[in-house]
Amino acid sequence: xxxxxxxxxxxxxxxxxxxxxxxxxxxxxxxxxxxxxxxxxxxxxxxxxxxxxxxxxxxxxxxxxxxxxxxxxxxxxxxxxxxxxxxxxxxxxxxxxxxxxxxxxxxxxxxxxxxxxxxxxxxxxxxxxxxxxxxxxxxxxxxxxxxxxxx
Amino acid sequence: xxxxxxxxxxxxxxxxxxxxxxxxxxxxxxxxxxxxxxxxxxxxxxxxxxxxxxxxxxxxxxxxxxxxxxxxxxxxxxxxxxxxxxxxxxxxxxxxxxxxxxxxxxxxxxxxxxxxxxxxxxxxxxxxxxxxxxxxxxxxxxxxxxxxxxxxxxxxxxxxxxxxxxxxxxxxxxxxxxxxxxxxxxxxxxxxxxxxxxxxxxxxxxxxxxxxxxxxxxxxxxxxxxxxxxxxxxxxxxxxxxxxxxxxxxxxxxxxxxxxxxxxxxxxxxxxxxxxxxxxxxxxxxxxxxxxxxxxxxxxxxxxxxxxxxxxxxxxxxxxxxxxxxxxxxxxxxxxxxxxxxxxxxxxxxxxxxxxxxxxxxxxxxxxxxx
Numbered sequence: 344x345x346x347x348x349x350x351x352x353x354x355x356x357x358x359x360x361x362x363x364x365x366x367x368x369x370x371x372x373x374x375x376x377x378x379x380x381x382x383x384x385x386x387x388x389x390x391x392x393x394x395x396x397x398x399x400x401x402x403x404x405x406x407x408x409x410x411x412x413x414x415x416x417x418x419x420x421x422x423x424x425x426x427x428x429x430x431x432x433x434x435x436x437x438x439x440x441x442x443x444x445x446x447x448x449x450x451x452x453x454x455x456x457x458x459x460x461x462x463x464x465x466x467x468x469x470x471x472x473x474x475x476x477x478x479x480x481x482x483x484x485x486x487x488x489x490x491x492x493x494x
Numbered sequence: 495x496x497x498x499x500x501x502x503x504x505x506x507x508x509x510x511x512x513x514x515x516x517x518x519x520x521x522x523x524x525x526x527x528x529x530x531x532x533x534x535x536x537x538x539x540x541x542x543x544x545x546x547x548x549x550x551x552x553x554x555x556x557x558x559x560x561x562x563x564x565x566x567x568x569x570x571x572x573x574x575x576x577x578x579x580x581x582x583x584x585x586x587x588x589x590x591x592x593x594x595x596x597x598x599x600x601x602x603x604x605x606x607x608x609x610x611x612x613x614x615x616x617x618x619x620x621x622x623x624x625x626x627x628x629x630x631x632x633x634x635x636x637x638x639x640x641x642x643x644x645x646x647x648x649x650x651x652x653x654x655x656x657x658x659x660x661x662x663x664x665x666x667x668x669x670x671x672x673x674x675x676x677x678x679x680x681x682x683x684x685x686x687x688x689x690x691x692x693x694x695x696x697x698x699x700x701x702x703x704x705x706x707x708x709x710x711x712x713x714x715x716x717x718x719x720x721x722x723x724x725x726x727x728x729x730x731x732x733x734x735x736x737x738x739x740x741x742x743x744x745x746x747x748x749x750x751x752x753x754x755x756x757x758x759x760x761x762x763x764x765x766x767x768x769x770x771x772x773x774x775x776x777x778x779x780x781x782x783x784x785x786x787x788x789x790x791x792x793x794x795x796x797x798x799x800x801x802x803x804x805x806x807x808x809x810x811x812x813x814x815x816x817x818x819x820x821x822x823x824x825x826x827x828x829x830x831x832x833x834x835x836x837x838x839x840x841x842x843x844x845x846x847x848x849x850x851x852x853x854x855x856x857x858x859x860x861x862x863x864x865x
Contacts, residue, residue, distance in 0.1 A: 406518040406548050407556075430550055432558065432583050432591070432638070439643050442693045458730065458791075459782055465696040465725040466607060472827065 347414050347423045348386035348395035356384050359494060365487040372451070375480045383485075383494060395422055396485065396494070402477035405469045407431050413446075413481040419489060421446045424478050434470035442471065446478050451486035455479045520546035522609045522864035526616050529857040536857070540566050542610075544578065556583045576672065578629055587639070593650070594635040596673040600648040600686035601700040602626045602736050603723045610862025611830040614777055614795045614822035617858060620814065621799050625738050625769045626721065627667040633678070646688040654682035657707030657715055657748045661763040662805060666717070666742065669707070680706040682717075694727045707742070708751060715744040730782030732793065737772030746806040764805040771801020771814075777822070791824040795834075809844035820858075832860045 345352055360380045369377045384397040396415045401408040410428035415421055424446045426438040436442065445461050455475050457463045463471035488494045523543045529536030543563045550556045559580040565573040581595030598606055604613065604622040608629060613619075622628040634652025641647055655669035656677070671677065682704035689697045702719040721738035742748070745767035753761050777795030797818045804811035820834020836856040 406520065406546070407516065407550055428553060429588075430553055430556070430585075432556070432585070432593075435588065435640070436644075436646075436690055438588070439690065439693075441644065441690070445693065458727070458779065462693040462729075463727065464690065464693050465727045466603075468612075468827070471693075 344384060344386050344395065344397045344412075344414060349388065352386040352388055352394060353391075354384055354386055356382050357494075359383055359488055361484070361488070362491070362493075364491060365484060365493075368487040369480060369483050372483050373476070373480050375476065377480065377484050381484065381488075393417055398481045398485065399427065400477055400481060402473040404429075404431050404473050405434060409437070409470065409473060409477075411474060411477055413478050415482060415485050419450050419482070419486055421449045421478065421482055423447065424474065426474070431470075434464075434467040436464045436467045437470045437474045439464070442474075446475075449478075449482065451483045515552060516550050518546070518548045518550075520548075520865050522546075522611075522862065524610045524616075524860060524862045526858060526860035528616065528859075531854055531856075554585050556585070557581070558583065579631060589641075590637055590639040592635070592637055596631055596633055597650070597652070599630040599632060599652065599684050599702060600650065601630065601684065601702055601719065602628075602721050602738065603698070603725065603734060604628050604736070605630050609864040610860070611824065611828055611864050614775075614793055614830075614832060615797065615818050615820060615834050615836075615858075616832045616860035617836075617856075619736070619773050619775075619797065619799055619818075620816050621736060621738075621771065621773050621801055623667070624665050624803065624814070625740055625771060625801050626719075626736070627665065627670055630670060631672060632670070632682070633673045644690045646690075647685065649685040650683070652682050652684065653678045654680040654704040655707055655717065656680075657717075657742075657765075658751060658753045660707070660742065660745075660748055660753075660765040661761065662766050662803065663763070665766045665769055665803060666740065677709070679709050680704060696725045698723045708748060715742065715748055717742050730779040732777040732779065732795075733775070735772060735774040738770070740766075740769040742767050749805070764807065764810070766803055767806045769801060769803045771799070773797055773799035773816075789824070789827050791822075793822045793824070795820060795822065804843070809842075811843035813841045813843075815839045815841075828864050830862045832858070832862070834858050 358380050361377050366378055385393050386395040388394050397412050399412045401410050407430035411426045414423045424443050429435045429438055442464055454460045457472045457475050461475050521544050525540050527536055527538045545561045548558045560578040562578045563575050567573050568575055577596055579596055581593050581597045583591055583593050585591040604618050605626055605628045632652040634650045636650030638648040653671055655666055656671060659669035660666050684702040686698060686700040700721045704717045707715045707717050719740045723736040726733045745765040748765040775797035777793045780792045781790050799816040802811050802813045816836050816838050818834050818836040823831045
């Protein structure tokens with residue numbers, strides 16, 4: 344996160360419970376399920392202002408889970424999506440910047456359809472869709488929790 | 495695919511970066527009805543039913559396997575049950591991994607990616623049967639990884655093809671040992687580079703080389719194959735092409751070897767010395783033009799294949815052309831329904847007329863899935 348939000352930024356983590364309202368909103372907008380609580384990493388600048396957030400999650404690739412982080416700016420737009428652990432032999436191209444840069448600036452209200460809004464990697468459609476669905480889920484969850492002033 | 499990790503649909507916010515093991519089951523299959531002569535009653539079949547079983551021992555070590563049942567059951571020389579892939583991977587880093595076992599020869603598009611929902615025709619391209627002997631797999635070992643972001647490599651040492659199995663109609667296809675107590679006395683090297691300059695474009699180049707194809711021959715018979723392929727996808731448009739050039743040196747001497755067909759009969763079929771050609775395919779997802787939110791895709795496509803197979807004898811060259819046009823519908827990513835029609839035309843060197851009179855075209859309907 345420091346690479347994206349600045350090497351000097353201080354990182355803290357808060358645990359935010361996901362209430363039924365947020366669960367319902369994420370489900371309605373993305374068709375995906377979130378529950379329990381979410382760990383949100385916060386990056387702060389020298390003035391102690393929050394300059395970015397990060398949420399780490401797993402999505403299912405073709406066979407194995409892909410661990411990724413979605414970093415979000417205070418305005419709710421995606422700063423960066425990065426793959427932290429990729430476990431499969433094929434489809435690792437979702438780690439390439441040429442794919443990931445497509446998410447930058449996207450907000451919860453943006454359409455993130457693979458092949459339309461996000462160009463999939465030719466020959467690696469499954470992992471392209473997995474990461475896209477994951478980023479959509481997290482940016483939507485973030486917006487829902489934000490609206491409830493939980494973040 | 496389902497995996498045993500409990501975190502599939504939850505968002506608990508913590509990285510699952512620990513070395514957890516998991517076992518995955520999946521598969522793919524095809525159902526098809528094909529009228530090879532266009533108008534006559536055709537064949538209703540389930541050509542492939544494949545089960546994936548893979549296991550991730552930790553973040554580095556994994557096993558992948560595919561077991562295939564061809565044509566529903568094995569009886570009376572029809573059908574086959576075979577391991578199509580079974581290999582161990584040690585994924586040291588993105589830069590290098592090590593692989594050993596029964597694995598795919600890294601040539602072309604279809605040989606490496608052949609789940610039926612990844613291509614639009616009912617049958618695989620004819621080129622991927624006659625020139626590249628799909629599914630081409632052998633026992634071997636080698637390395638794979640990313641040289642840099644967007645540039646991938648695979649490099650393998652494997653058992654090679656048996657020259658005694660070569661012919662003309664099927665090319666080098668029946669030379670595959672496919673890992674059955676295979677004889678590693680004529681090893682082969684193969685490799686592939688893939689370049690992905692942007693998300694929607696993947697360009698591949700492959701080679702295969704084998705110095706000796708028969709232990710009984712008192713001559714060297716090098717076999718080499720080079721291929722180029724590309725896939726490009728942008729806003730609904732789906733383009734792909736494969737090209738390959740295969741050369742079997744001393745094919746005439748291989749022809750003179752005592753050879754038997756799969757049925758055990760002695761064959762005098764001449765051995766292919768060269769095969770060159772490829773195909774281009776274009777499809778367009780109509781649904782991409784409609785502002786819909788679901789995964790449905792409706793893809794009309796057309797493919798033109800042309801390749802020439804020849805022996806060392808003069809005027810032996812046979813040029814095969816196929817035009818395939820059809821529509822594929824994907825209600826979901828992992829399901830596909832297909833219908834297409836293929837018009838073949840063959841031309842023998844030294845003749846002026848097309849040998850197409852007996853071909854009315856090939857009509858095919860199919861369904862496929864993978865999970």
